[in-house]
Amino acid sequence: MHHNPRLLQNIIDAIPMPVGVYVGDNLKIELANAAMVKTYGKGNDVIGKTYLEVVPEIEKQQILDEALGVLKTGTAFHAAAKKVDLAIDGVMTEHYFNYSFIPLFDQKGEVYGVLNTGTDVTDLQLAKQEVQHSNEKLKMAIESSGMGSYEIDFATKKITTSGSFDAICSISGDATNEDLIAKLHPDDLPAREKAHKEAEATGKICYEARILNEGRPHRWAKINGRIIKDGQGSPKTIIGIVQDIHEQKEFQEELKKQVESRTNELNRSNRDLMHFASAVSHDLREPLRKIRIFNTILRDDMEGSASGKSEKYLHKVAQSAQRMENIIEGILAYSTVDKTLQHIEAIDLNEVIENIKIDLELVIKEKGAVLIASDLPQIQGAPILISQLFYNLLQNALKFSKADQPPRVTITNSTIHIGGEDFVQIKIKDNGIGIDGRFAEKIFTAFERLHSKDQYEGNGLGLALCRKIAERHNGKITAAGEKGNGAEFTLTLPLEQKADTI
Numbered sequence: 299m300h301h302n303p304r305l306l307q308n309i310i311d312a313i314p315m316p317v318g319v320y321v322g323d324n325l326k327i328e329l330a331n332a333a334m335v336k337t338y339g340k341g342n343d344v345i346g347k348t349y350l351e352v353v354p355e356i357e358k359q360q361i362l363d364e365a366l367g368v369l370k371t372g373t374a375f376h377a378a379a380k381k382v383d384l385a386i387d388g389v390m391t392e393h394y395f396n397y398s399f400i401p402l403f404d405q406k407g408e409v410y411g412v413l414n415t416g417t418d419v420t421d422l423q424l425a426k427q428e429v430q431h432s433n434e435k436l437k438m439a440i441e442s443s444g445m446g447s448y449e450i451d452f453a454t455k456k457i458t459t460s461g462s463f464d465a466i467c468s469i470s471g472d473a474t475n476e477d478l479i480a481k482l483h484p485d486d487l488p489a490r491e492k493a494h495k496e497a498e499a500t501g502k503i504c505y506e507a508r509i510l511n512e513g514r515p516h517r518w519a520k521i522n523g524r525i526i527k528d529g530q531g532s533p534k535t536i537i538g539i540v541q542d543i544h545e546q547k548e549f550q551e552e553l554k555k556q557v558e559s560r561t562n563e564l565n566r567s568n569r570d571l572m573h574f575a576s577a578v579s580h581d582l583r584e585p586l587r588k589i590r591i592f593n594t595i596l597r598d599d600m601e602g603s604a605s606g607k608s609e610k611y612l613h614k615v616a617q618s619a620q621r622m623e624n625i626i627e628g629i630l631a632y633s634t635v636d637k638t639l640q641h642i643e644a645i646d647l648n649e650v651i652e653n654i655k656i657d658l659e660l661v662i663k664e665k666g667a668v669l670i671a672s673d674l675p676q677i678q679g680a681p682i683l684i685s686q687l688f689y690n691l692l693q694n695a696l697k698f699s700k701a702d703q704p705p706r707v708t709i710t711n712s713t714i715h716i717g718g719e720d721f722v723q724i725k726i727k728d729n730g731i732g733i734d735g736r737f738a739e740k741i742f743t744a745f746e747r748l749h750s751k752d753q754y755e756g757n758g759l760g761l762a763l764c765r766k767i768a769e770r771h772n773g774k775i776t777a778a779g780e781k782g783n784g785a786e787f788t789l790t791l792p793l794e795q796k797a798d799t800i
Contacts, residue, residue: 316418318349319402321411325349325365328411337416339386355385365412368399372409375399379423394423448523450475450536466519466542468511483508483516493521501525503538506547517544582626590619621657624682639799640680640770647674647688647724650681651709654689661696671709675722678795679771687767690760691787695728698785705730713793720793721773727786733779741777770800 310317316334320327327344335342344352349365356362359382364375376398383390397416401409446463450456455475469477482490486507493505503523508516523538597612651671655662662669669692677684692707699705711724733741742765761777768775772792779785 316414316416318414319411320349320365320369320414321402323369325362325369325412327352334414334416337384337418339384353384355383355390359383365399365414368401368412369409372401372403374401379419392420393418394420445539445541447539448537450523452533452535462542463540466517466540467509481509483510490521497523497525501527503536506543517542518547519543583623586619586622586626590616590623593619617656624685640683642678642795642798642800643681644676645679645681645684646676647684647722650685650688651692653685654692657689658693658696661693665696665699665705667696667699667705667707669707669709672711674709674711674724675713675793677722677791677793679791680800683767683770687764687789690764691726691789694760695726695730695785698730699728700730703729714790716790721790722793724789724791725786726789727784729784732781732783733777733785734781735778738777738779742775771795772800 310319310329310331313331314333316337317329317331318327318334319329326346326348328346330338330344335344338344338352340352350357350362361382364377367373368375378396379394380397382393382395382397384393385391395416396419397414400413400415402411402413404410446466447460448463449458451458457469457473457475457478467478467481469481479487479490486505489505489507493503497503501524503521503525506518506520509519510516520541520543521538522541523536525533526535526537528534593612593615597609597616600608600612648671651669651674655669661667695707696705706729708727709724710727711722714721714723742761765775768789768791772795773790775787775789777785777787
């Protein structure tokens with residue numbers, strides 16, 4: 299080496315890994331390739347300086363002692379993935395190296411120097427640590443969650459497990475795949491076979507099965523897995539998790555029973571309600587029939603002698619009785635909506651509005667209300683329900699009027715096209731107390747009231763019924779307005795119904 303140092307320098311410069319040669323008791327740097335100079339991180343001027351002068355931080359890390367030990371004993375030293383702190387460009391950084399100190403012998407067989415080689419494995423070591431850390435976190439998560447993980451080797455059929463796998467599946471750690479299959483309830487084996495068959499295409503396994511426990515009731519478990527293939531595309535292993543879902547299954551079964559029980563109760567309640575509505579309607583018919591009969595008798599008795607006012611009142615009694623009969627029939631029909639279909643008929647909306655004006659004649663006169671309606675089209679629907687819909691909307695407009703201002707209700711309409719069908723869009727606008735925009739949707743909820751019964755009478759069902767009727771006719775209704783500045787209801791109904799009944 300002493301006779302041809304340039305040759306040795308050329309050789310080590312060509313080596314991509316860090317290489318350095320230290321000679322003498324003070325380990326003077328006689329040769330160092332570019333990779334080693336970069337590893338030192340102290341600049342290019344290193345030849346002729348001692349190892350400790352260039353890298354003083356090695357003294358406290360036993361690295362200097364390792365090099366001196368090789369120089370003294372002639373025995374090489376090797377370190378694998380050892381942590382080394384180096385000051386690179388003045389900044390202390392953490393590295394991991396596979397490095398060696400190899401003795402160099404002269405012609406007399408005496409050690410005159412040390413060859414230092416190394417490989418920076420920092421990235422690899424950090425990756426290993428990250429994987430190990432991730433595995434530890436995953437293991438902790440699985441254990442804390444009560445789940446278990448497993449890995450099945452296709453070649454050996456052996457199962458490697460962790461977490462709660464053994465406890466859930468009631469098997470020992472050295473069990474085989476056949477042992478696990480034997481633990482499954484026979485009725486659940488088809489589910490397993492189906493899941494594995496589908497996994498041939500998807501690579502994913504997912505099924506639920508009951509685990510048999512000796513001397514104890516079975517428990518439900520959910521098995522999830524993924525097939526890992528080798529380089530040739532052949533299945534190599536299955537990795538996955540198993541989860542105890544017995545309590546969840548029991549909860550689902552109990553919930554199912556409760557739903558069935560509540561459904562039966564609801565059906566029974568609905569039947570009772572229909573019977574009640576039928577009975578009440580029937581009971582109301584009889585006194586109403588007597589009112590109409592006695593009104594007719596009274597009109598006949600007073601024929602020719604009744605004053606103009608009496609004739610007018612008798613006529614209004616007859617009209618009100620007829621209106622009451624229509625309402626009773628409508629309630630009865632609507633209460634049995636799931637039982638009886640409503641026949642579709644052509645409806646003249648202008649006639650509907652005029653009839654409602656007659657029904658509301660007294661309140662219109664009392665409040666000095668003005669109703670202005672544009673020419674409305676003819677639509678198809680259930681006459682009783684459509685009449686009830688408009689009656690509720692107009693009655694609302696009159697009811698929620700301002701105390702110091704006569705009600706003014708305007709009805710306009712236009713034809714629109716939705717999904718290739720023709721619809722009429724009717725807007726009913728009033729000048730009443732208005733609607734707070736926050737409650738524009740809430741008012742359509744059954745029994746929902748924005749005002750107390752002391753202020754405005756009603757049962758909170760009117761607008762809810764309006765929405766039901768509109769939706770029954772494949773339409774919709776919305777509300778808008780401002781508090782203190784009137785309300786506007788937009789009713790959208792198809793001109794034609796697709797079926798003969800609704």
